[in-house]
Structures are given as C-alpha cells and as structure tokens.
Amino acid sequence: MASIKIPTSFNIDLEFETANLFQRFLGWLLDTLIRLVYCIALGYTVYNMQLGEVTSYVVYFFLGVLPMLFYFLVLEIIMNGQTPGKLIMNIKVRNMQGGKPSISQHLIRWLFRMLETPYIFWNGIIPIIAMLRSPYDQRLGDIVAGTIVVSTKTKASLNDTIFRDMSAVDYQPHFPQILKLSDRDMNKIKTLMDQAIKSNNPELAARVAYRVRDVLEIKTDMQPVEFLETVLNDYNYYTTR
Template identity: 35%
Template sequence: MAIISITTTQNIELEYELASLGDRIIASIVDDIIKIAYVVILLMVLGISADSFGEGGIVFFLLLMLPAALYSLLSEVFLNGQSVGKKVMAIKVISLNGNQPTFSQYLIRWIFRLIDLLMFSGLIAVVVVAATKKHQRIGDLVAGTTLVKTKARTGIEQTLYVPTVDTSYIVTYPEVVNLKDSDMQLIKEVMINVRKSGNNILAWQTTEKLENILHVKNQYDDPMNFLYVLLSDYNHLASKEQQ
C-alpha cells in the first residue's frame, strides 16, 4: 500500500493512500464507456454522417462532441476532483500542497491527457505512473497533483455533513461558525490520520491551532474528543441553518 504525506498550508501533515495503477485504469475505462455511449447515442439521434446538416454540419457536429472531449476536465472541476469513473473507484485528484486543486491544475492535467493517455494507447501513462513514487502521470507531474483513495478508514467519516437529528443537542463551541467547510474537512482528515497512525501529537497540534483561531479552550483530556465535538457542533449549527 503506497502512502503519500502532504504538509498543508496550515503546516499540518496528512497521509493519504495513493490510488493504484489498477484504480486509475478501471476508472479510465468507466469514463471511456460513458464517453463512447454519449457519442453512440449522438450518432443514432443525428445520423451516421454529420454531412446531413449541410455545409455547416461538420462544425455543428464537432460542437456537439465537445462534452465528450471536455468530460474529464469538467468532471474534475465540478465534482471535487472526481469523474464518474473515479467515484466508482473511490479515488480523487488532490494537489500536492494540501489544497483543493485549482482550475489551472485541472486544465493542465486535461491538456496532458493527449500525451499521457491518447499517445501510444496510454502506454506512456502506465509506465510513468508505475515508475513515479507518487503514482503520477505526466499531467500530474506538471500540474503538481496526484490521485488518492477516498474510501473511509474510520468511523468518523460521515460526521461532517450528516444533519444532527437530536434537537436537544447543546453546542459546546458556538465559535465554530467562524470556520469554513474546508477547515472542517481538514479537521476530519486530521482525525482520520490520527486514528490510522496513532500519532496523537498531530491531534494536539491541531487542537492548539484551533484554540488560537477560535479563542476557545479545550475542555477534554483527549484532543480527539475536542476535534470530534467541534465537528458535531459545526454539523448541528449547519443543519439548523438549512432548516
């Protein structure tokens, strides 16, 4: 099992399990099936030849093909680093700086697909991914990204966006509303890594940073309890806003 350690802009080190070559290949096959299905349906609806549209038929046909051509780019931009194939394989694109990949990073990955996947029937991508320590194809190397697994490894993965059912729930740290969704996602990732590695120092470091940011005091002996309460408070307050 290949692991990658990433230090975020908040100086918090996180570990991710890298997507394997097999994960990438199967995800790519699923995505290719979707794109082929789109093209086949398009041809069935419009006819086998674009010439049936007249002189401007070729241009019009090429415009209709754009969704298939841009499928990977648009999927990753709007689906948080995933396509349908990546969702099926529970993998996603992340930036090596610990942040959400930018549009330019997604764009670079997409542009280099021409080299990685289309030239030599994807052989280049297979060789480069297998040879690089972080399992990166050329597009990833240039963009500063890689693919990691998203499958839950502990029992807390569903706590962030699941509404709190208990209406009698008492919020311990109302100051948590000053944090953003991305901050809470980072807290969750820290908890996952602590559960996995047993590195409680990481939990203490995160707790100290949050105490300074929120101007609150940890009331618990175990910093993981503090982080869990913050997640629960945030979840409860967010669910109330949606009601």
C-alpha cells in the same frame, strides 16, 4: 498501492492511499465507455434527424467533438476532482496538500493528458512509466501540475479530527474571533461536542457553547450544536487560507 501523509494546520497527519495503475485505468476505461455510448447516441440522433451535411458537421462539432475534448477538464473541475469513472472507482484528484486543485492545475493535467492518452500505444506507455517510477503513482501530468490521485477513503477518519475540507464549498465564515483559540482548544471543543451528541446530552452542548461564546465575546441566536459546528468550520476556513 502507496500511501501519502498530508500534514494539516492542526498538527494532524492525514494518511491517504494513492490510486494505483489498475484503479486509474479502470476509471479511464469507464469514462471511455461513457463517452462512446454518448457518441453512438449522438450519431444515431443526428442521422435520424436527417439534417443537411453542413448542419450535421456543426452539430457533431459542438455536441460531439467539444464535449469529448473537454470531458476530463470540465468534469474534474465541477465534480471536485472526479469524473463519473473516478467516482465509481472511489478516487479523486487532489493537490499535494490534500485540498482541491486549482483551475491552473486542472488545466496542466488536461494538457498533458493529450500526450499521455492510451489511444496511441507509445503515448500510453508514458503514464505507465511515470506511475511506476513515481513514489505516489503520479502520471507525468500530475507531477508537473503538483497533483495526486487518491482513494476517497482515508486511513484516518476525518470525522475523528477537527479537520474539515472547506476548499470544496463556497463557505462564508461567521466568527473571526475564533482565531483566538488554539488547536488544543478546538480539539477539546470537538471532543465535548461529540460526547454531547453521542450521549444525547443537550445540557453539555449548551455549557460548551456558552463557554465559547463567553470567552470570544460572541452574540448569536444559533443553537448550541449548530454554533459549535460553525466554530469548527470557521476555524478550518481561517487556518487553511
């Protein structure tokens, strides 16, 4: 299992473990079993409905062929880089900066999947060779798309840094003034906020929040901890765009 260090905007390298061949195969196998069960259930249902031949073909196409064809593409987009199989195996697709892949990257991976499917022996050899030769265990589709499959467990806890992955949410920032602060300022704010929460010291959180509002000339009715969390989220949003 290889590791990859992804630099953030805060002078912090986050180290991820890449998903190895065994993990990815098990994830694919679980997804295959899920699709197989779905197809069996669909076939049993349609058969018992005693539909006409033409109607049955239409139902099979729209409820069977299309869902199976677009299974990986659609689910990896709406599940933030995961399918049910990947979710169970604790792995997900990321771009090479550690963020959420774009739609075009997902599409490229999906198109190359058709050439790499293990259903046909020789096609199944392609991703195996690519992953064995890649330093980050990438299949051919990952290499072309600029993506990587990583473990959802990072060696360095994100909770210990000011880094927040804002690419996975439709976030709306509140305070553009936050860009006046530096990485060092934000790390200090994060440290003091964590200290206030752990020691159950609302006075400390209030003093930190008051100082930030005063320096940035911000007027808000947010509670101190909520305000400081918003400040951290805003900083991540603006510095990663």
